[in-house]
Amino acid sequence: MxxxxxxxxxxxxxxxxxxxxxxxxxxxxxxxxxxSPMKLLLLSVAGCTAYDVVMILKKMREPIEGLEVEISGERSEEHPKVYRRVHLHYRIHGNVREEKAKRAIELSQDKYCSASAHMKLSGAEVTYSLEIIPGR
Known part of the structure; x- marks a missing residue:
């Protein structure tokens, strides 16, 4: 530890x-x-999972050329106004196989990304979508 x-x-x-x-x-x-601290929390989740996905795809020897993660969150109306829903859209550049990209995202979301885990523990529904943009 x-x-x-x-x-x-x-x-x-x-x-x-x-x-x-x-x-x-x-x-x-x-x-x-x-x-705002709550917006910083969203960026922390996106940054955490982006790091994981790049690392995992590189270990898989997938030809990743770039990555963007767009994140959006919906907060509850009542205080403390925690995030109820969070959606991540992964835009992966390169000739990465879709099944490998999905596996990298799932490993990040289910095992490695501590920031996403915190969101889920607070009760947020975390979803994702994927777009692969072929490389050169």
Whole structure:
């Protein structure tokens, strides 16, 4: 088991906050003029699964040339307004076989992507669609 992840959010001005994770080189602006924490949560899910899918397809020796993951989420009306539905659309560039692409996505969603697992544990329905754009 790895050690704890540590971060800090600091009030910058008005309704803006700067968030940093210890040891990372980038910061994020939260609130007005920046990204909302709930939107950042969506991007975290998309980033987590994108990383997994590229890694898995490369291990499968599939000729992936690019990847885009579009994500959308619907939140409940009542507080704490958690995500009820999340949909990911994977756009894979390259001559990747569809069955291999689906397998990579399913492995990410069912086994590896911690961020998706958190969404599902909070009760969100997570779905996906796939588009393969042939390569050169």
């Amino acid at each position: 790895s050690g704890p992840v540590k971060g800090r959010v600091e009030w910058f001005r008005d309704y803006q906050f700067i968030g940093r994770i210890e040891g990372d080189k980038c910061s994020v602006i939260l609130g007005e003029g920046g990204i």
